[in-house]
Amino acid sequence: MSKKLKIVTIGGGSSYTPELIEGYIKRKDQLNIGKIVLVDIPDGEEKLNIVGEMARRMVKAAGLDWEVELTLDRFNALKDADFVTTQFRVGLLNARVKDERIPLSHGVLGQETNGAGGMFKAFRTIPVIGQIIDDMRVQCPDAWLIDFTNPAGIVTEAAIKHFGWEKTIGLCNVPINLETNEAKALGVPKEDLHFRFAGINHFHWHRVWDKAGNEITEEVIEAVYGNKQGSKEVENIHQAVYHIEQLRDLKLLPCSYHRYYYIEDEMLEHCIEDFKNGKTRAQVVKQTEKELFELYKDPALDYKPEQLTQRGGTHYSDAACEIIASIVNDKGTLMTVSTRNNGAIEDLPYDCIVEISAKIDARGANVENWGKLMPAARGTLQIMKAMEETVIRAAIDGDYNAALHAFTINPLVPGGKLAKRILDEMLYAHKKYLPQFADKIAEIEKDEEITSYVDELMKSN
Known part of the structure; x- marks a missing residue:
């Protein structure tokens, strides 16, 4: 019997944790787990305790003797870990609300991983990933880091290229959802199809082959998008209908998030309408999470509830479990992940x-x-990669000039004075979680027009 595994999850109080535990349980014959450690911060302690107790019930119901530890002490939690998974959100959901509402108040897209919001999520997250890796160097120098903290591609690039943790793999649920949706549209089992993806996180394309080895990408384009009815692949994106003519020209299937770039006007209009009605995605998710944690409190609940699929990130956690199982057992499972290009x-x-x-x-x-x-x-794709690289440089160095440059490169942020205004407002709004920009934020705080605008806007948070 192989040695017992220790798996540490940073952001263990997440509403996704039950799916993570379910994924481990499904692979109990592949993973010789001894201890699962769920780590969070003081602001997330209540959720950690609720979801942690549920995790223990799930393990017990499965007849397993795995230890489930809950802690706020990240450094000591990492001692001798074999795998570290990350699913945290710096600033919690209130930060996401700001990422969405501030740009939208100016008629500019506010979204979790795209546009201004996505860049700010990276600014907050990248330094923390660096701190986690610093701890791992001391406590678990041979561990794998499995990242599904968004923006996953940018975070993975920072971890590997800038912080030097080569044993990092990033992942996303979007490819899994696309595969499932397309197999359903064709009326065939997903296992009968071969998918190949290429691009960057939330900006990739793919091709499809049948089990006889025939490429059927164009057939899938027509089956999924040719009826002008759209396609519901994920919960958290408005399913605007692609222009089929563009997809026919590409001869590639798009990522769900390409809607923000290929049908920008309709997507922006929908997001602005949600903003005006107080129903940005972050505000909806806050309510969904509240309901989920009420469910999780039930001492009789020892399985993942169906309502978790409405959260928008279903399959993330299960994919992380499959990566771990595939590494441990040298399986060679074909998956879509964020990793080095290697040509x-x-x-x-x-x-x-x-x-x-x-x-x-x-x-x-x-x-x-x-x-x-x-x-x-x-x-x-090259523009988007250049934007990502500039975002990482700004996040690590606290470089305001690079941050402004990233804003102007990003296709979803208008250039000029408006880009600078939104950047300054968001720096002020997120000052608690952006110490690397402290000097610039102190300067911005002297601008009463910006501070009063943001303070008034976030009163209705």
């Missing part, structure tokens, strides 16, 4: 982080070669 996408730097199909085994992620993209896809 697989010729249009991007060799060593940058991409989201791509890869076989997961004891060595980690082994990418499948993709080659080149058509010019229309290549150009937008």
Whole structure:
């Protein structure tokens, strides 16, 4: 019998934790788990205790003897860990509310991982990933880091390229949802199809083959998008209908998040309407989480409730469990992950982080070669990667100039005075979680027009 595994989850009080535990239980014959440690911060202690007790009930109901430890002491929790998974949100959901509402108040997209909101989530998250890796170097230098903290691709690039933790794999639930949706549209089992993805997190494309080895990408485009009815792949994105003509030209299937770029006007209009009605996605999720944690308090609940699928990130946790099982058992499972490009996408730097199909085994992620993209896809992808790299530089160095440059590169943020105004407002709004920008924020705080505007806007948070 192999040695018992210790798995540590940073952000253990997340509403997704029951799915994580379910994923481990489903793989109990593949994973010789001894201890699961759920770690959170003082502000998340109540949720940690609620979901932690539920995790213990789930393990007990499965007849397993795994120890489930709950703690606020991250450093000591990491001691001798084999795997560290991350699912945290710096600033909790209130930070996401600001990410959405401040840009939308100016008629600019506010979204969790795209546009201004996505960049600010990265500004807050990247330094914390660096701190976690510092702790891992001391406490568990051989551990794998499995990241599904958003923006997953940017966070993974920071972890590998800037903080030097090569044993990092990022993942996302979007490819899984797309595969399921497309198999359903074709009326065939997902296992009868072969999918290949390439791009970056929340900005990738894919192709599909049938079990006989015939490429059927164009057939899938027509089956899923040709009826002009749209396609519901994820809970957290308005399902605006793509222009089928564009997809026919691409001859590639889009990521769900491409709607923000390919149908920007309709998506923005929908988000602004939600903002005016006090129903931005973050505000909806806060209510959903409140209801979930009421369910989790039930001492009789010892399984993942169906309502968790409404949270918007279902399958994230299960995918993380499969990565762990595939590494431990050297399985070679084909998955879509964020990892080093290693030349697989010729249009991007060799060593940058991409989201791509890869076989997961004891060595980690082994990418499948993709080659080149058509010019229309290549150009937008290169812009987005340049934006990501600039965001990381701004986040690590606290470089305001780089942050402004990232805002102007990002296709979803208008350039000029408006970009600077939104950047300054968001720096002020998130000052508690952006110490690297402290000097610039102190300067912004002297501008009463900005501070009063943000304070008044967030009164209705």
